[in-house]
Amino acid sequence: MKKHSLIAIALSLFVIFIYALPYLILKHNIIISVWDNFDSYFVWYKVIAEHGYWLPLDYVIPNFYEGIPRSCFHSELIFQVAIFSFLSPLKAYITVDLLSRIIGFFGMYLLLKDYFLKGRNDYFLCACALCFAFIPNYLTLTFLTLLGQPLLLWAFLNIRRKNLKAYNWVILCLMPFCVNFELITPFFLTCISILWAYDFIKTKKPNYTFLFAIALYCLLSLITIYRFLYLTFFSDFVPHRQDWSLYEMNSHLIHGFFGSIFTGITKHILRDGEGCTSTITMLFALPVATFSTIYAIYKKYNVKPILACWALLLVFSSIYGICFFYEPALHFTDNHEIIKTFQFNRFYFLVPLVWYILFAFSLDVIRANFVKFGKFVVAIVIFLQMAILLRFNIYFSNSIWFMNGLRNNNPTYKEYFAQNQFNEIRDFIGKPQASYKVATVGLPFNIVAFNGFYSLTGYFNVYPLEYKHKFEKISERAFEEFPNLKSTTKYWGHQLVLLPNENLFDVNGLKALGCQYIFSSEPIKQATNSQLILLKVFDNISSIYKVYVYKVK
Numbered sequence: 372m373k374k375h376s377l378i379a380i381a382l383s384l385f386v387i388f389i390y391a392l393p394y395l396i397l398k399h400n401i402i403i404s405v406w407d408n409f410d411s412y413f414v415w416y417k418v419i420a421e422h423g424y425w426l427p428l429d430y431v432i433p434n435f436y437e438g439i440p441r442s443c444f445h446s447e448l449i450f451q452v453a454i455f456s457f458l459s460p461l462k463a464y465i466t467v468d469l470l471s472r473i474i475g476f477f478g479m480y481l482l483l484k485d486y487f488l489k490g491r492n493d494y495f496l497c498a499c500a501l502c503f504a505f506i507p508n509y510l511t512l513t514f515l516t517l518l519g520q521p522l523l524l525w526a527f528l529n530i531r532r533k534n535l536k537a538y539n540w541v542i543l544c545l546m547p548f549c550v551n552f553e554l555i556t557p558f559f560l561t562c563i564s565i566l567w568a569y570d571f572i573k574t575k576k577p578n579y580t581f582l583f584a585i586a587l588y589c590l591l592s593l594i595t596i597y598r599f600l601y602l603t604f605f606s607d608f609v610p611h612r613q614d615w616s617l618y619e620m621n622s623h624l625i626h627g628f629f630g631s632i633f634t635g636i637t638k639h640i641l642r643d644g645e646g647c648t649s650t651i652t653m654l655f656a657l658p659v660a661t662f663s664t665i666y667a668i669y670k671k672y673n674v675k676p677i678l679a680c681w682a683l684l685l686v687f688s689s690i691y692g693i694c695f696f697y698e699p700a701l702h703f704t705d706n707h708e709i710i711k712t713f714q715f716n717r718f719y720f721l722v723p724l725v726w727y728i729l730f731a732f733s734l735d736v737i738r739a740n741f742v743k744f745g746k747f748v749v750a751i752v753i754f755l756q757m758a759i760l761l762r763f764n765i766y767f768s769n770s771i772w773f774m775n776g777l778r779n780n781n782p783t784y785k786e787y788f789a790q791n792q793f794n795e796i797r798d799f800i801g802k803p804q805a806s807y808k809v810a811t812v813g814l815p816f817n818i819v820a821f822n823g824f825y826s827l828t829g830y831f832n833v834y835p836l837e838y839k840h841k842f843e844k845i846s847e848r849a850f851e852e853f854p855n856l857k858s859t860t861k862y863w864g865h866q867l868v869l870l871p872n873e874n875l876f877d878v879n880g881l882k883a884l885g886c887q888y889i890f891s892s893e894p895i896k897q898a899t900n901s902q903l904i905l906l907k908v909f910d911n912i913s914s915i916y917k918v919y920v921y922k923v924k
Contacts, residue, residue, distance in 0.1 A: 373493075375493055375494070376493040379493040379494045379496070379497040380480070380493075380497060382494075382497070383476060383480075383497045383498075383500070383501050384473070384476075386501060387469070387472055387473060387476065387501075387504065390469075390472065390505070390761070390767060391465075391469055393766070393767060393770035393771065393774065394465045394468075394469075394766075396774065397770055397773065397774065397783075398461070399461065399783070399784050399785040400773070400783045400784065400785055401766060401770050401783060401784050402765065402766060402769035402770045402772075402773055402781045402782070402783055403765070403766065403781070403782065403783070403784050403787060404509055404511070404765040404766060404781075405781075405782075405787065405815065406509065406646070407509060407510055407646075407647060408509060408510065408511055408512065409784075409787060409788075410815055410816040410817055410818075410830055411816065411817065411830050411831075411832075412451075412510075412512035412513075413460065413464060413512060413821075414817040414818075414820055414821045415444055415817075415831075416444075416451070416452050416455040416460075416463075416512065417455055417460045417821060418432065418434050418435070418820055418821070419432065419441065419444060419447075419452065419455070420452075420455040420456045422441075424447055424453070424456045425447065426441045426447075427441075428441075428442055428598065428601050428606075429442075429606070430442075432444075433805065433825060434820050434823075434824075434825050434826070435820060435825075435826065435829060435831065435834070436826075436827060436829070436831075436834055436835075436838050436867075437827075437835070437838050437841075437884060437885075439831060439833075439834045439835070440602065440606075440608060440835075441598070442598035442599065442601055442602040442606075442608075443602065443608075443610075443831070443832075443833040443834060444598075444833075445551065445598075446595055446596065446597060446598045446599075448548055448594065448595045448597075449514075449548050449549065449550070449551075449595055450467075450514055450548055450549045451467050451512050451513065451514040451549070454466060454467065461784060464511065464512065467511060467512060467514050468508075468511050468766075470514075471508065471511070471514055471515055471517075471518045471519070472504045472505070472508075472518060473504075474515060474518060474519055474522055475500075475503055475504040475506075475515075475517075475518030475519065475521065475522075476497075476500045476501055476503070476504035477500075477522065478500075478518070478519065478520070478521030478522025478523070478524075478525060479499065479500035479503040479504065479521040479727065480496055480497055480500035481521070481522065481525045482521040482522075482524060482525045482528075482728075483496050483499060483500065483728075483731055484496050485525065485528075485529075486525070486528055487676060487728060487731065487732065488731060488732070488735055491735065491738075495734070495735075495738065495749065496731075498750075498753045498757075499727070499730065499731040499734065499753070501757060502727060502730065502753060502756050502757055502760065503518075503521065503723070503724075503727040504518065505757060505760040505761060505764065506518070506649065506650060506651065506723050506727070506760060507649045507651065507760070507763050507764055507765075509646060509647050509649065509765075510551075510554075510647045513550065513551045513554060514549050514550065514551075515546065515549040515550050516550045516551045516554050516555045516720065517555075517648065517720065517723055517724075519546055519549055519550060520555070520559065520721070520723075520724045521724060522542060522546070523542065523543070523546045523559070524563075524724070525542075526538075526539045526540075526542040526543050526546075527543070527563055527581075527584060527585075530543070530580060530581055530584045531566070531567075531570070531578065531581045533580060535580065540584075543584055543587065543588055544587070544591060546588070547588060547591040547592040547594070547595050548591075548595055552592055552595060552596045552599075553596075553712075553713055553714075553717075554717060554720055555717070555720050555721075556592045557713060557715075557717075558715075558717055558718045558720060558721060559721065560585065560588065560589060560592075561718075562721065563585055564585060567581055567582055567585060608835065609835065609836040609837070610833050610834070610835070610836060611833070611834050611835065611836045611838070611839040611864045612708075612711065612712060612833065612864075613708070613836055614836060614839060614861065614862065614864060615705070615711050615862065615863065615864070616705050616862040617695070617701045617704050617705055617711070618698065618701040618702055618705055619858060619861075619862040620858060620859075620862050620863055621695060621696065621701060624695070624696055625696060625697070625698050625701070626692075626696045626697065627697075628693070628697055630696070631692040631693050631695070631696035631697040631700075632688075632689045632692045632693060633692070634692045634695075634696050635688040635689050635690070635691040635692020635693070635695070635696070636685065636688045636689065636692065638688065638691070638692075639684065639687065639688040639691060639719055639722050640657070640684050640685070640688055641653070641657070644719070644722060644723070644726075645691070645719055645722075648719055648720055648722055648723055649723075649763070650722060650723050650726045650727075651756075651759055651760050651763050652726050652730070654759060655752055655755050655756045655759065656726065656729075656730045656733075656756060659730070659733050659734065659737070659752055660729050660730060660733040662733075663677070663732070663733035663734070663736040663737060664677055664678070664681065664733070666736055666740065667736045670740060672736060672739065672740060673732060673735065673736065676732060677729065677732045677733070677736075680725050680726075680728055680729035680732065681729065683721075683725045684722065684725055684726065684729070686718075687718045687719050687721055687722050687725070688719070688722070690715070690716055690718045690719070691716045691718065691719045693716075694714075694715060694716030695716055730756070734749045734752060734753065737749055737752075765781060769781045782915050785913055786913065786914060786915045787815070787818070787915065788818060788821055788822065789818070789822075789911060789913065789914035789915070789916055790822060791911055791913050791914070792909055792910075792911035792913070792914040792916065792918065793818075793819065793822035793823075793824070793918075794822070795909055795911065796890070796909055796918065796920060797822070797823065797824070799906075799907060799909075799920070800888065800920075804823045804824055804825060805825060807825070807885070807887040807888065808825050808826070808827050808884060808885040808886045808887060808888075809824050809825065809826055809827065809886065809887070809888045809889065809890055810826070810827045810828050810869055810881055810886050810888075810889050810890075811826065811828045811869070811889070811890050811891070812868075812869045812870065812871050812889060812890070812891035812892065812893070812895060813871060813891055813892030813893055814890060814891070814892050814916065814918070816828075816829050816830035816866060817829045817830055819890060824890075827842075827867075827881065827884050827885075827886055828867050828868055828869060829866075829867060830865055830866045830867075831865060832865060839860075839864050839867070841880070841883075841884065842860070842867045843860060843861060844877065844880055845869075845876050845877045845880035845881060845884075846860060846869070846875070846876055846877075847877070848874065848875050848876065848877070849869075849870050849872075849875040849876060852875065853870070856868075856870075869889075871891055871893050871894070871895045871896060872895065872896040873895055873896060873897045873898040873901060873902070873903060874896070874898050878902040878903065878923060879902075881923065882902075882923055886923055887922070887923055888920060888921065888922060888923065889903065889920075889921040889923065890918050890919070890920055890921075891918070891919040891921065892916055892917065892918065892919075893917075893919065894919055895919065895921060902923060902924045903921040903922070903923060903924070904921060904922040904924060905919060905920070905921055906920045906921065906922050907920050908920070
């Protein structure tokens with residue numbers, strides 16, 4: 372490797388080190404991104420690790436609801452689950468985040484260098500790769516689901532052109548154990564298989580090595596979901612997802628066919644994308660890509676790959692729009708369990724990869740065709756894009772503000788999990804936590820489970836349908852007053868919550884589930900013949916909550 376290449380890579384790694392500094396300085400005082408992160412995966416993996424690494428297929432995690440089978444969660448074979456068995460929860464999370472960004476950088480750098488922008492300046496390639504590495508990636512604990520795509524594509528493309536060096540096969544064999552199967556694997560493999568078919572049609576010769584690589588990746592991916600396969604095909608478990616109805620959830624958003632496509636395009640191309648796959652491209656990358664595309668067509672410079680990227684963005688965005696907002700598609704999905712389970716609109720998880728390849732192409736058009744000021748413009752655009760990416764990174768931007776004495780509504784790790792406060796509550800109750808169940812009102816999902824309590828409320832992707840039906844009966848009165856809660860609980864059901872009004876939930880129903888205490892973030896409006904006794908209010912300087920502890924009579 373040339374000296375300037377090593378310098379460019381070293382500078383990029385230094386930038387990633389700067390990104391990591393708040394983790395190292397603030398530790399438990401880092402500002403965290405809660406949504407689909409610390410309210411779910413983080414707690415699930417922590418609690419699972421406390422029960423053991425290798426657990427039987429039929430093992431039940433008793434901390435959640437009436438017990439959720441271990442096989443409802445990702446298997447211990449994937450890195451982001453396994454690491455919780457070897458590191459403390461926060462260290463595991465930091466390791467996953469930093470590793471994913473380093474791998475995302477190297478993957479995009481290699482992909483651009485070897486395939487899309489051969490012979491370009493290494494500083495330019497590294498800067499483009501860094502932009503991709505700093506996409507928000509709100510689903511941090513899905514590890515390489517988003518940020519590992521360039522490296523995986525690079526390995527597949529190497530094998531496609533008969534580069535059979537060991538590192539390509541190592542990447543291919545390890546990657547299934549570093550992603551969430553249901554979010555990316557079926558969709559990535561579909562695209563790779565289409566590429567294989569394209570080659571076959573074009574050359575009239577099957578590339579057996581490439582086909583073997585696809586089959587191997589598919590096989591290894593299936594091994595990682597062995598628990599899901601057991602649960603689906605070899606047990607009598609009935610998941611709550613059987614009650615899912617995308618039509619009922621999205622009925623107020625329904626459009627016609629072309630309106631649905633336009634909605635998808637608006638979300639993923641004209642704006643910043645779906646929350647969990649945010650690209651943050653609207654302000655700088657979109658105008659640059661639009662200008663560069665028009666200019667490239669005019670000058671006939673590298674037009675085909677640029678238009679191919681736009682075509683892929685249109686296809687993925689259209690699939691998203693049709694699957695989410697087109698009525699016949701919603702009914703079709705609701706009537707087919709396997710489609711409903713895997714949500715085939717998730718091709719949008721490939722959008723960030725395509726967007727940042729397009730962004731690199733677009734900057735290359737400016738760099739190559741505007742000799743006098745092109746490099747300067749490219750440098751400014753990359754700087755602005757990286758700045759806005761870091762601005763939208765909840766951890767980094769808010770932690771920087773925190774270190775400078777500024778705060779907003781985002782909690783620190785220490786404040787959010789409030790371990791000192793919940794330890795006080797545990798000691799006040801004075802019984803083994805496994806001997807009683809609690810329900811929560813107004814507190815973040817699964818926070819009590821993180822602190823060792825056995826909770827009847829929470830947020831889970833898969834759990835028994837029977838429990839969902841029991842909880843619906845408990846909340847029936849609330850459904851009458853709040854139709855949106857009914858839609859969220861009955862037709863989606865991931866989140867099971869209680870409202871701060873005793874008249875809106877069935878206390879006897881909670882008692883039947885073993886509930887002895889209710890933890891609330893605010894006073895509960897009690898019924899005339901209340902079955903709740905307020906025991907104590909807990910406040911703690913290191914917590915953002917005031918917790919009202921009620922005893923169920």
